[in-house]
Amino acid sequence: MSPRPKKTKEEVVAPTTETTEATASPIAEKTTKPRAKKTKTETKTETETKHEKATPAEAAHESKHPKTHILQAEINIGMTGHVDHGKTSLTKALTGKWTDTHSEELKRGISIRLGYADALFYEYPGLEGAAKFGSLKEKEGKQGKILRKVSFIDAPGHETLMTTMLSGAALMDGALLVIAANEPCPQPRTAEHLMALKIGNIQNVIVVQNKVDLVTKENALKSYNEIKKFLADYGYTNAPIIPVSANFNANVDALIQTIQEHIPTPKGDVEKPFKMYISRSFDVNKPGTELDKMLGGVLGGSISQGTLVKGQKVEVTPGIEGKPIQIEITSVRNADGELDRANPRGLIAAGTKLDPGITSMDKFKGQILCAPGTLPAPTDKLAIDFFELDRLLGNKLPFPHVHELMVLTVGTNTIVGEVVNVKKSRIDLVLKSKMTIEKGQKIAISRRETAAWRLAGYGIAV
Template identity: 30%
Template structure:
């Protein structure tokens, strides 16, 4: 059975919570203030079994403009949406803003629930439906079914349930084999249990007893218990709406916006490259503009660096860098929403191209080329770009987390790049290095030999540790060892274990010049003291000639 999350959306007082209550029997307004004011403030949760037996989780979001940040936290990661519009009012400001957010998050599957049907006549209802259809044009929800309902009389509820059942067939199953990530949307303490967090698993799987980390702090915790749909389970996976009972951490150490993932799997960052789409009618996005960024369940302030142009006009798209004001954890292809600093309105959104990046030159051709490949390049092009820009060898896991693509697809691309000579596989560490970087490192070593010959004419060897400290001090010792061993294996250098020497005719001359005759003597004795040719000597010494 599929694991499906349904999110609500819509203007305040259009009947979202009442409709969820009618569908599930659950009042999702759990806070005392919500019940007193009759207004949803924070996220509410329920589960629903459809006529087919398919079970879905429901996230009910607030409709008031003051709580849009809570709405974004709720709809991030949903599979389908129920956009609720009251028949007596029709499309309202928060209807449009919520629709903009859904469009920017690329939510493509949904139903329009036209509530309060019992309050209007058929002629008015027809006018409202026409306006809704017009509003949906050009969005990801264009053409979505519109079901008229009444939470008071129950009219249309059965049709709505059947429509939701049909829509679940369009939902694609999430990848359960990916990196486990759960953005936290709620944290509380429960008597006799301790700290509990809730959220939607966006990828991977988790088991009871797993040791994980809370990001961006990196604090470790152990999963004491897991609940899905209020039922204790041994494991949960992508698409599950779940509650985790954690040990080793206090409620005060966790907050909404934190992410739970395996230890060492995520690196907090301050800078990311992205593709952004701006909302028409909300103004241009200008360079160095301060904005609110909503990503996962996290809200963070950031500065926008516009790349390739002075500004991004409303209703268009462009490349940007987001410079966050506090560390965040995210991956390539994660979606986000941008809201202006003041007044706070939704002005754009998009997806992350590179989460491991550097401060880019705004108008440089290499900047635009890299971002273009990141947006629409093949997996092979992405792999080549990442490895060509990395002086350090990268493991399969590092590449997988950097690119956030299916593992089998990545492995296939790596093998193709190796077969065409674009990549080197370092056997000792099971890591990958671009051929360009491999040759650059080789040239650096040759330059060290050249400098040594000038300074010490009678030396022909370089100590490995000396080479490491002088040229590759930034490289992990294991990676350095793997690189040197690969050069030796491919007969680019000779080694006596601790030192390196070159493999050309000059090396033989230097052996003779420095009176290191033992190696040459070995060759001559093998020839009964008859002097061999330079080719014979080189062959015996496993040397190359010029």
């Protein structure tokens, strides 16, 4: 028997690139096995049969991903609200996944980092009203038909983690604002998160009145009226309010129905140059992995425009020490397996040939992955038109002044800037490190109030 030829490093890396899962997707494994060839007639008949049974979401996906049939999420929905109001519990009720996985999160019982989970929404023929919606394949003996796949972004609600929430808001197309029925409304982070959504121009917001199982009917109605007034004060008068008990999965079907009706799938512009905000980065290699079997760093985030495929040349900006770097994509995956092509929305993991040591522990969070040469050069100087937010809670801050430090959130990047000049609403800043920003881009601005940073307004880059 002749000896088997040795594989190159690229041949070892490409077929086995992983994200955070320890094992490869069974769907991806199946695609590597040889398949028997079908005649043109057989293929046509099978395709026609599939599209007769498929929903529009399934049929559209099959046309884009004919090999793997792995659905990509088509919308990102944020889970926002005050600390301990039940955001992570509600994420689990909708997706089946508990997104607090970091050891410190488990110990403290709060979200510290952005959490991510996907859910398939189904409709069940034969059932009526809210009961015909859900996130399970089967309900009351009825087989569900897929409506769409949704990515949820679970944002932390603690006051010290507001900048983390703001970086997550850059990825959101709509949001659920979770408000506990057993506490007065608004709580500080309830108001601040809604302001953040307003800055991000996120209009499609649904309020989830959680923990209704802990209050009487009278107190639930009192809470409802407080929420209505709060929403009117912030310009979200028409936002639906859905009472639920996340821990008991009560009324979750009504919430899914409301999401389907009030948070439509945005139109993804696949013709524009590729751009993806990086919100996570990883080293997926286990300790002790042999050098020739090590995989490159993985960059996670959401595509805002364009598409991404394996082998594509892209740029990471602002890069390392303010110098963009060009890399090649070795794999494109979501939580279910490898994709032929990634489109806008959903949470994507892009395999690269970067040293995994420099991408570990979210070190590339805040960077942008884009088509080479399509974004402005990184800069450490910024001029903005500043817009102050009206605040219902807390004291009004004086107008920004020279030498004041501000925390700026641009996309998924958070950076400190020092004010060097103020002329009416125009503010010039020098940044602590370089960042990539486009003219006209909105920037969330946090300012120090006593011992904490508070969301105070936003700026428009000029």
